[in-house]
Amino acid sequence: xxxxxxxxxxxxxxxxxxxxxxxxxxxxxxxxxxxxxxxxxxxxxxxxxxxxxxxxxxxxxxxxxxxxxxxxxxxxxxxxxxxx
Amino acid sequence: xxxxxxxxxxxxxxxxxxxxxxxxxxxxxxxxxxxxxxxxxxxxxxxxxxxxxxxxxxxxxxxxxxxxxxxxxxxxxxxxxxxxxxxxxxxxxxxxxxxxxxxxxxxxxxxxxxxxxxxxxxxxxxxxxxxxxxxxxxxxxxxxxxxxxxxxxxxxxxxxxxxxxxxxxxxxxxxxxxxxxxxxxxxxxxxxxxxxxxxxxxxxxxxxxxxxxxxxxxxxxxxxxxxxxxxxxxxxxxxxxxxxxxxxxxxxxxxxxxxxxxxxxxxxxxxxxxxxxxxxxxxxxxxxxxxxxxxxxxxxxxxxxxxxxxxxxxxxxxxxxxxx
Numbered sequence: 001x002x003x004x005x006x007x008x009x010x011x012x013x014x015x016x017x018x019x020x021x022x023x024x025x026x027x028x029x030x031x032x033x034x035x036x037x038x039x040x041x042x043x044x045x046x047x048x049x050x051x052x053x054x055x056x057x058x059x060x061x062x063x064x065x066x067x068x069x070x071x072x073x074x075x076x077x078x079x080x081x082x083x084x
Numbered sequence: 085x086x087x088x089x090x091x092x093x094x095x096x097x098x099x100x101x102x103x104x105x106x107x108x109x110x111x112x113x114x115x116x117x118x119x120x121x122x123x124x125x126x127x128x129x130x131x132x133x134x135x136x137x138x139x140x141x142x143x144x145x146x147x148x149x150x151x152x153x154x155x156x157x158x159x160x161x162x163x164x165x166x167x168x169x170x171x172x173x174x175x176x177x178x179x180x181x182x183x184x185x186x187x188x189x190x191x192x193x194x195x196x197x198x199x200x201x202x203x204x205x206x207x208x209x210x211x212x213x214x215x216x217x218x219x220x221x222x223x224x225x226x227x228x229x230x231x232x233x234x235x236x237x238x239x240x241x242x243x244x245x246x247x248x249x250x251x252x253x254x255x256x257x258x259x260x261x262x263x264x265x266x267x268x269x270x271x272x273x274x275x276x277x278x279x280x281x282x283x284x285x286x287x288x289x290x291x292x293x294x295x296x297x298x299x300x301x302x303x304x305x306x307x308x309x310x311x312x313x314x315x316x317x318x319x320x321x322x323x324x325x326x327x328x329x330x331x332x333x334x335x336x337x338x339x340x341x342x343x344x345x346x347x348x349x350x351x352x353x354x355x356x357x358x359x360x361x362x363x364x365x366x367x368x369x370x371x372x373x374x375x376x377x378x379x380x381x382x383x384x385x386x387x388x389x390x391x392x393x394x395x396x397x398x399x400x401x402x403x404x405x406x407x408x
Binding site: 017064 | 157159389
């Protein structure tokens with residue numbers, strides 16, 4: 001649980017400017033929120049976000065495996081991928 | 085296209101473009117004109133492409149170069165991942181040699197063809213088949229050549245000075261539109277009649293050079309060129325050099341009028357270390373002439389995009405001016 005909170009905080013810090021520009025509050029983002037389908041991030045920005053998280057957590061994500069879950073681009077899916 | 089490439093009835097063509105994008109017509113008409121199969125993904129996001137290719141086993145691929153670029157960044161272009169592909173076409177953007185190489189790695193049985201064609205000369209008006217031997221690939225600024233203009237069309241290069249190697253590509257022929265609909269102003273800006281052959285040409289706004297074999301090289305948009313201390317500088321060229329550095333993941337270079345210098349807005353793959361500015365300056369000095377080295381490097385978390393999904397250079401400049 002601690003790890004999940006840590007990853008969520010990292011994600012929020014990385015997308016903070018984007019959320020502010022769109023007037024979206026962090027508290028409004030639940031785990032099912034899809035970062036790409038919502039239009040918050042485009043594909044390239046999402047991959048950049050993953051790359052930043054990889055750097056911060058010193059681990060490499062298997063995109064193929066994570067994308068197969070169908071939920072990787074959701075906030076919850078992203079957090080799960082990095083906290084598992 | 086049918087005469088140039090050996091499409092077969094057994095081929096399976098991809099169709100991953102939005103129907104509002106003229107490139108979508110290419111796949112549909114080619115496939116159906118020879119009775120071949122068209123395979124369309126449920127989800128056209130770049131994320132889904134790897135699985136789509138493996139599941140549907142297309143033999144003919146067509147996409148903008150950002151699709152392989154993104155898949156490459158996601159480490160999805162592993163060796164021999166897409167053995168079904170035998171022809172891969174790219175069009176719509178500059179094809180970077182690194183991304184083409186990664187695609188070839190993943191689709192070793194495929195020939196790669198880089199197409200070029202503005203909407204006014206749709207769909208493609210020139211093409212370059214990349215040789216099997218990578219060392220023979222023709223590139224400029226890290227961008228793969230767009231090859232020769234197809235039969236039935238011709239081109240000329242509008243150069244500022246006759247001795248210039250580069251200039252604006254102008255097109256004429258049976259694929260080029262005659263005019264815009266009810267827009268005389270745009271017609272005046274974009275079309276002209278050449279005094280030598282008295283033919284009507286379309287000014288593409290794309291800067292190109294050409295080699296001795298007649299292969300064209302895309303060098304960026306005309307409006308991406310500026311003059312600094314009398315030297316002509318292509319902003320795209322500076323961006324490409326920055327992108328080749330280890331830590332830069334995104335680079336946008338703009339000309340700042342009031343300081344008459346280049347500003348480089350950079351997204352780094354890591355938190356900028358204390359000596360980042362010095363290292364980047366030294367790196368650029370080792371790769372670029374002095375007048376192309378940016379006067380300032382500005383680290384940003386992200387590059388802003390406008391409503392059309394294109395880089396918002398005006399916003400970058402505005403933010404910079406507000407902060408100074």
